[in-house]
Amino acid sequence: MIRIEEVRFSARLDRGSLILGGEPHVVHCHYYNHFLQTSIEDADGIYPAESVLVGTAQEIGHSQFRNLFQEKGLRDESARKALVEAVYTALGMGKISLEKVRAGRGEITTPYEHYAYTYAVTFPPRPKGKRGVAYFSQGYLAGAIEAIYDLPLGSMGSRQTACLTQGDPYVRWEFFRLDQPLPLQPSVGEGQFQTASLPQPQDTRVPFQPIRDAVLGLPLNPDPETGLIEAFDVVLTRLPGNYYSLISERHYQHMLSAVGPDVAPLVLDMLIESGHVCAFNTLGGIMSSAEWDAVVRPYLDMPEDWLYGIIAIMPAIGWGIVEPLRRPSPEGWRVALHNWYESTAIASLPNDHALTHSPFAEGILNGILALVYKAGIHEKKLTFDGALYKSLFQTGRAYESKFLQSRLQGDTADMVEANVLH
Amino acid sequence: MSSTEAFSVHLVRECAHRVKYTIDLPKPLSLPQYHKLAQQFSAQLTDAWLPDGHLLFHLRLPEGKGTLSSSATTPTLHVVLSKKEAAALLQAILEALQAALSE
Structure with a gap:
């Protein structure tokens, strides 16, 4: 039996990444997970969005578990299954048993799956008859099953047959061998990663390295019963960052192909908004937590320190290293992104890519500036709800960002600048 | 003054099946006060030293209540x-x- 505590993410300090089985992992919350997934899922009438959401996860699951089995020298079926179950929970995805999985066929049932569970208890009821929301698990587990039985990538098909969002008391997936393999590609893994030193701005008392190290040491442990990670007022996951990056890129590519270039601003805006939502919920949750009080708050003298504090945390949640290029102000901010996980994944694709910069980074930068300079998180207690979001952004975002340099356009670095709009 | 008016209570977020509040106390709770709270609520008290030397207290209420x-x-x-x-x-x-703070 492999215990969850034995699943260890390796922190690569010079990259700001957390590696497990050759895959960089990033911390996100259920609000971001659902916003991004729903943005893509809504395009299902335009192109088969399920193939992007499930297929990308299958690629990553297959590559990651092949690496892990090799690293640990696991050849035995039961040991491999135990590792998959433990990793799945360590990611904060919930609890599963692979007991009913065999080489050619299988079924997994669980009452606790991150996407389904958080959707069912957070959002309005999903229309009856719509498929379940557990896309990532479906693909990731299909890839894991292929790896357990040394099957080629794309040889297992899958479908979700029950979901909490449809009134079922559990989530269930079926897995089966395909006559024709799916056209999937191995994961890009750590891809074209960059290295950088952790910055330490001289105009603040916020100590970047101790904060990063303290957050790396936080016990973000899944609940023993549910396998879900409840922290910072949200439900967190530690999923492979390549999943988020590649579903964004592939969604954008599909939309451009299906609709044409006129759709580009609309799709990009949704991807930027997903980052904005993430800043508001994941990062806002962190900035309102006991952990923030303990680790960061003692150093917060000025509003700008809140921004320094939150970017000091980013390497510890696997996003990469953010370097301030000038002091932030209500007018805006300019930063360099080193090994930003979205850029690294997309730059590593073997063929061409459609995104020319990281829309997620744009949304994050816009969002954290708004949290400080518009919402005033540094001077008053906020209630993070739809009313606050609406009051702040009903006339649009408060900040707009643009990439001054982009690795996705051939530059050696990512440099992004946010400017106030209103 | 009712007990609920003794401290400043702020609703931070309603999330999934949880509600988060912050309660501002006149001063940080001491370890004996944490122990007393743990006993009163049959809760599990854990502390965690962070690498920077800060100490975090966690009280886990029984039956997943919070x-x-x-x-x-x-x-x-x-x-x-x-x-x-x-x-x-x-x-x-x-x-x-x-009760804990008035002793």
Whole structure:
């Protein structure tokens, strides 16, 4: 039996990444997970969005578990299954048993799956008859099953047959061998990663390295019963960052192909908004937590320190290293992104890519500036709800960002600048 | 003054099946006060030293009803409660805090 505590993410300090089985992992919350997934899922009438959401996860699951089995020298079926179950929970995805999985066929049932569970208890009821929301698990587990039985990538098909969002008391997936393999590609893994030193701005008392190290040491442990990670007022996951990056890129590519270039601003805006939502919920949750009080708050003298504090945390949640290029102000901010996980994944694709910069980074930068300079998180207690979001952004975002340099356009670095709009 | 008016209570977020509040206390709770709260609520008390030397206290209420957490040096208590029982639990916590701090 492999215990969850034995699943260890390796922190690569010079990259700001957390590696497990050759895959960089990033911390996100259920609000971001659902916003991004729903943005893509809504395009299902335009192109088969399920193939992007499930297929990308299958690629990553297959590559990651092949690496892990090799690293640990696991050849035995039961040991491999135990590792998959433990990793799945360590990611904060919930609890599963692979007991009913065999080489050619299988079924997994669980009452606790991150996407389904958080959707069912957070959002309005999903229309009856719509498929379940557990896309990532479906693909990731299909890839894991292929790896357990040394099957080629794309040889297992899958479908979700029950979901909490449809009134079922559990989530269930079926897995089966395909006559024709799916056209999937191995994961890009750590891809074209960059290295950088952790910055330490001289105009603040916020100590970047101790904060990063303290957050790396936080016990973000899944609940023993549910396998879900409840922290910072949200439900967190530690999923492979390549999943988020590649579903964004592939969604954008599909939309451009299906609709044409006129759709580009609309799709990009949704991807930027997903980052904005993430800043508001994941990062806002962190900035309102006991952990923030303990680790960061003692150093917060000025509003700008809140921004320094939150970017000091980013390497510890696997996003990469953010370097301030000038002091932030209500007018805006300019930063360099080193090994930003979205850029690294997309730059590593073997063929061409459609995104020319990281829309997620744009949304994050816009969002954290708004949290400080518009919402005033540094001077008053906020209630993070739809009313606050609406009051702040009903006339649009408060900040707009643009990439001054982009690795996705051939530059050696990512440099992004946010400017106030209103 | 009712016990609920003794401290400043702020709703931070309603999330999934949880509700998060912060309770501002006059001063940080001491370790004996944490122990007393743990005993009163049959809760599990854990502490975690962070690499930078800060101490975090966590009180886990039984049956998944929620958690109370705080830095040892700040007077803000972060309270995450099960949505279904949040109102009653919050009231009980406030009364317990008032009793603990008035001793």
